[in-house]
Amino acid sequence: VNQPREHSSIVVLSEDDLLHLARDALQAEGVPEADAISAARILVLADLFGVSTHGVDRIPAYSNRLRIGGINATPSIDIKRVSPSLIRIDGDNGLGPVIGLEALRAAMDAATETGVAMAFVRGSNHFGPIMPYAYLACERGFASVIASNATTTIAPSGGRESRLGNNPLGMGVPNPGGDPIILDMAMSVVARAKIRLAAQKGEAIPATWATDRDGRATTDPNAALSGFLSPIGGYKGYGLALMVDLFAGLLSDAAYLTHVSSWADAPEAPQNLGHFFLVIDTKRLGSTEWLHAAMSDFRSILVETPATDPDQPVRVPGETEMKGLHERKRNGIGIPRELHAVLVDLADRRS
């Protein structure tokens, strides 16, 4: 297992090997070992789930921001439990996944006492995908609602200027002895990458995906690329993205809306992103046997729905990712050879 298997342009590593490589690479820019282990845990979980755009792939960009002072490698993360079930955290501009994992742990510790607890986080950065946090919460028996604000990419309904982020929202419910159900979604109908692909192929896009720069629905992918991503359900998705920013950004006393600076445009500036972590101790609601039976029944009712296309059975959120996690824990995680080389290079540079 210590020798990475190599298929064409993919290098396959075991979970442990990728965790160690990610940890070592993050230490190159002065991140303390314990923090590097935390961040590696979140990013490698993303890769285990197959969410490779939000996994160790992000380490080179994180390293760049650490190097130019955009992210603080040695933050003093301030955790205040302002009341029994309410925690406020200032991340001191540290790595997002380090702050995120601290926040999740603080919320779970409080909820162990009070049943329900919530952590509001300011002074943070991109914290990876939400699924790893929700998964770790589920592993310990906590249901969760987790969200973050983000750099602006969406125009308000009826507007023609980008004023809010594609703010991700995630929710998870544990299934003791089985796979949890976890939803992790952003508020746009599709990701920008899908529009870029249509432009490359010269194909029209559905009018529901994006607007042109005047805020009008368009089927032209090039007009869409100079316009705005459309939120799901029009004003409903706009409303959801906005509410996530109120809870994750404004109530956390973090930056919100246009106050959030762009990672891409100003990598040297602190973003002051905001997150929240709500956790519920399901053991206070019933036995693990009860929860397992109910979760199994719930899932069955959905996946046994007669399918429109018999080859495409109905699934529940997180099902594909959980299958991927089991498979990759057994067979290893494939990452592009170039990325592997960059990570090895970073790891070699640590002092």
Added chain:
Amino acid sequence: VNQPREHSSIVVLSEDDLLHLARDALQAEGVPEADAISAARILVLADLFGVSTHGVDRIPAYSNRLRIGGINATPSIDIKRVSPSLIRIDGDNGLGPVIGLEALRAAMDAATETGVAMAFVRGSNHFGPIMPYAYLACERGFASVIASNATTTIAPSGGRESRLGNNPLGMGVPNPGGDPIILDMAMSVVARAKIRLAAQKGEAIPATWATDRDGRATTDPNAALSGFLSPIGGYKGYGLALMVDLFAGLLSDAAYLTHVSSWADAPEAPQNLGHFFLVIDTKRLGSTEWLHAAMSDFRSILVETPATDPDQPVRVPGETEMKGLHERKRNGIGIPRELHAVLVDLADRRS
């Protein structure tokens, strides 16, 4: 003010007069006065917001279910604070708005001590729209996330049988000294009524609104009416509706998915609907001055976005409803003459 003003087929009543009429009408079927006042409070707030489909308009149907034993007029609502910030409520099949208001109050009382609290409710019925609860929470300085499950009307993504409800989700954040921002949305792109209207007019509908009974997107409103409402953003809205049911239904130990019985098809059967009420005491997060300044700034950034159509400025969720509330508190609430007559009739029948 005691003499209702009459315009054509609309009767205009003051807020107080409509509250009294709704209270009296609910007492006709044996609802105790205090409970009738609670339910009237929620329903009349719906009418103040202009959400007339979920206001006093529902009283005749509530009365019918009370009469045939589908709803319990004199429930013993069981409220257990199982841990400092976690409350479990069994509504004993009482009126939804009565149970909902009890749950909101219990959650706010707990959160006054702990900062954050959550009530999980089982044994309930249709509890009206969410906006009134979120508004009452905002009035007392609480941000909230509130949701309910509902009778099945949506097919899972890729399925062709209705297995989950158009589960409403609401969120509110107070603005001390100004209007709160409140989102109250269901998970379908449009309400069924909009498709019915298109069918009456013989017009095609957008392919994003609904599917036919085989789960395929359709522009034919008649095919849509024998099919399923489409959730916003396809599998994203399916995922959101499902997560709401996990939190509001399953975790509350209420009915969920196809276990929820239909109000329309079986009005005599208890529905065992589930809700949850999460409240956050914003006073633990900062001063009212801070919150007012931040909320005003947040709103300004959005409503000052250059508009696609200059006659349609950008708005924030709940803005139209809050304007309606201020206007109707001054000038009265208009309800259809027929409905007024039915309510007066009911009120006259109370013992």
